[in-house]
Amino acid sequence: MADPPQTDKTIGQYLEAARLCEAVFNKKNKDYGTAWRILRTTSLTDQIFIKAQRIRTIEEKGGAKVGESIETEFIGIVNYSVMALIQLEHGAELELDLPWVRVEKFYKKQMDIAYDLMEAKDHDYGEAWRDMRVSSMTDLILMKILRIKKIENNEGETIVSEGVDANYLDMINYGLFALIRIQEEREGL
Numbered sequence: 001m002a003d004p005p006q007t008d009k010t011i012g013q014y015l016e017a018a019r020l021c022e023a024v025f026n027k028k029n030k031d032y033g034t035a036w037r038i039l040r041t042t043s044l045t046d047q048i049f050i051k052a053q054r055i056r057t058i059e060e061k062g063g064a065k066v067g068e069s070i071e072t073e074f075i076g077i078v079n080y081s082v083m084a085l086i087q088l089e090h091g092a093e094l095e096l097d098l099p100w101v102r103v104e105k106f107y108k109k110q111m112d113i114a115y116d117l118m119e120a121k122d123h124d125y126g127e128a129w130r131d132m133r134v135s136s137m138t139d140l141i142l143m144k145i146l147r148i149k150k151i152e153n154n155e156g157e158t159i160v161s162e163g164v165d166a167n168y169l170d171m172i173n174y175g176l177f178a179l180i181r182i183q184e185e186r187e188g189l
Contacts, residue, residue: 010127014118017179018111021078025107028079034103036083037096041164044084045148048171051076052141059135070134071182077141078175081168085110088165114172121173129177134185137178144171 039047051073058064086106094102122129129137144167151157151164 007127010122013180013183014115014176017176017183018078018115020179021075021176022107022111024075025079025082026104029100029103034096034098037087037094037098039083039087041084041087042149042152044080044087045145045152045164048077048080048084049142049145049149051080052138052145055138056135056142059138071179074175074178074182078172081171081175082107082110084168085113085165088168111172114169114176117169118173118176129174130181132177132181134178134181137174137181141171141174144168144174 036044054064055070055073058070064070090106147161148164148167151161151167
């Protein structure tokens with residue numbers, strides 16, 4: 001049996017969702033600079049947890065009282081995950097106030113890694129995410145966060161499990177898949 005091809009549709013939708021996240025990241029960088037550099041990865045993990053928990057609460061209650069949408073929260077999950085990966089890679093070796101050209105380069109590198117992972121996993125899993133509910137993606141993100149917290153609490157030690165970086169990359173991809181599925185649901189696809 002031949003391997004299922006990576007669809008042009010998936011690639012286009014994925015890149016569109018990624019561009020949306022990057023555009024928000026760029027705008028926030030213009031507003032705040034690289035203030036996020038002060039955060040430890042544990043704090044970034046907690047920020048992602050807050051966003052994912054809010055999505056789950058909105059999904060369960062059927063609505064929100066605060067103006068930010070679920071889409072905004074998934075964008076936040078993607079961007080905080082990228083920030084965490086940058087922090088993991090560079091840590092305290094970088095100055096807090098980074099020039100935009102460096103931040104942009106770091107951001108693109110992490111998103112490229114996430115894209116490569118998506119292609120590999122989509123090949124192996126045959127785009128199973130397309131049949132998933134957005135609420136399941138929310139739950140998977142929450143599970144990834146709890147895994148990261150456990151690894152962080154164990155000072156990064158694992159026996160057979162992936163490290164925190166793999167979990168952040170998965171959250172980027174689940175966040176982007178959720179944005180795609182929300183858009184498709186909105187369009188009645």
